[in-house]
Amino acid sequence: MKVKSGRLKVLAGAIYFVFIVISFVTGFKPGRQIGDNFISFSIEMLKILPCAFILIGLFEVWIKKESVEKHLGKDSGAMGHVWVVLLAGTTVGGLYVAFPVAYSLFKKGAKLSVIFTYIGASAICRIPMTIFESSFMGIKFSLIRLVVSIPLVILSSIWLGNYLEDRNYKVMEGK
Amino acid sequence: MYYLYYVTLFALLVSIIADRKKTFTAIKISCKKFINIIPAFLTMLILISIVLFFVPDKMISDYLGNNDKFIGLILASVFGSVTLMPGFIAFPLCGLLLKKGVGYMVLSAFTTTLMMVGILTYPVEKEYFGVKVTIIRNVISFFIAIIVAISIGFFFGELL
Numbered sequence: 001m002k003v004k005s006g007r008l009k010v011l012a013g014a015i016y017f018v019f020i021v022i023s024f025v026t027g028f029k030p031g032r033q034i035g036d037n038f039i040s041f042s043i044e045m046l047k048i049l050p051c052a053f054i055l056i057g058l059f060e061v062w063i064k065k066e067s068v069e070k071h072l073g074k075d076s077g078a079m080g081h082v083w084v085v086l087l088a089g090t091t092v093g094g095l096y097v098a099f100p101v102a103y104s105l106f107k108k109g110a111k112l113s114v115i116f117t118y119i120g121a122s123a124i125c126r127i128p129m130t131i132f133e134s135s136f137m138g139i140k141f142s143l144i145r146l147v148v149s150i151p152l153v154i155l156s157s158i159w160l161g162n163y164l165e166d167r168n169y170k171v172m173e174g175k
Numbered sequence: 176m177y178y179l180y181y182v183t184l185f186a187l188l189v190s191i192i193a194d195r196k197k198t199f200t201a202i203k204i205s206c207k208k209f210i211n212i213i214p215a216f217l218t219m220l221i222l223i224s225i226v227l228f229f230v231p232d233k234m235i236s237d238y239l240g241n242n243d244k245f246i247g248l249i250l251a252s253v254f255g256s257v258t259l260m261p262g263f264i265a266f267p268l269c270g271l272l273l274k275k276g277v278g279y280m281v282l283s284a285f286t287t288t289l290m291m292v293g294i295l296t297y298p299v300e301k302e303y304f305g306v307k308v309t310i311i312r313n314v315i316s317f318f319i320a321i322i323v324a325i326s327i328g329f330f331f332g333e334l335l
Contacts, residue, residue: 009214009218013217013218013221016221030228033228034224034225034228035224037223037224037225037227037228038220038221038223038224041220041223041224041259042220044261045216045220048179049209049216050209051179051180051182051183052179053205053206053208053209054183054186054187054201054202054205055182055183055186056204056205056208057201057202057203057204057205057206057208058186058187058190058198058201058205060201060204061197061198061200061201061204062190062197062201092178092179094259094261094290094296095290095291095293095296095299095300096216096219096293096296096299099296099299099300099302099303099304100208100212100303102303103303103304116312119312120291120316120319123290123291123316124287124290124291129262129290132262132263132266133262133266133286135266136266136267136269136270136273137266137269137270137273137279137282137286140330140331141279141283141327141331144323144326144327144330145283145287145323145327148322148323148326148327149287149291149319149320149323152319152322152323153319156315156319160308160311160312160315164308169308171303171304171305
């Protein structure tokens with residue numbers, strides 16, 4: 001079953017790329033536009049992902065499990081959430097960078113509610129993005145957004161973390 | 176964004192000086208993790224390229240600009256959820272819409288769902304956290320975005 005759906009995906013991907021190549025050769029406009037979208041987003045992500053993964057690799061070899069457990073683990077209390085909101089503030093990119101980082105934090109012993117706070121916070125309070133936002137929308141807009149959303153993110157993460165821990169949730173293996 | 180390069184370079188240099196072997200292991204881990212997740216990223220990029228073709232920026236600004244504010248709120252949060260845009264495109268677009276008279280509430284519904292709800296990042300998120308958690312997290316995020324938008328509407332005097 002799994003093999004079959006994998007093959008189907010590869011086939012769909014192959015059809016997609018053949019379609020894009022043919023569109024570029026024949027000048028089929030919609031296809032070219034889709035191809036352009038693909039290329040521009042790939043470039044955008046390639047500017048960030050290699051650095052992000054190198055940092056993740058360094059994190060995995062250098063940071064001790066005990067210290068992650070101590071600050072972000074089961075007994076970290078409220079401070080755990082504070083630390084990851086600060087860490088999220090420096091995150092670059094978007095959700096797609098936050099997922100692998102959150103996953104590594106979890107593997108090193110961070111508790112579930114803390115990694116969900118990290119994911120939520122890295123969506124909404126990345127500092128460079130917020131500065132950029134306030135230059136277009138005004139400081140009042142950014143401030144209200146942060147003040148309302150951060151507590152909601154933390155509360156919902158605590159709820160989701162507890163809910164999953166009660167049900168013995170396991171994060172995917174081997175990524 | 177350049178500070179990411181400086182931080183990475185600095186961390187790598189320090190690591191190499193401290194322990195060459197460990198750094199090598201780290202790079203190996205990085206590559207392995209990156210390669211493992213490439214299929215999910217490709218799926219995501221393919222989805223993005225197709226969805227953005229059917230939902231271009233112009234369509235979003237047309238719809239957000241021409242409606243009652245509550246319909247606008249709903250439309251904005253749906254657009255924000257199903258599309259994906261880097262901040263350097265999204266915020267100038269919103270700045271433009273603001274000048275055209277679109278309300279803060281509608282725009283915040285759009286930007287907040289854009290940031291928090293990731294239907295297009297689903298292929299990547301599910302690889303790490305599974306289908307169920309991905310769905311729950313996105314549903315919660317959607318409602319948080321709505322609450323944020325309504326608060327913004329309230330504080331900017333658009334509701335009363």
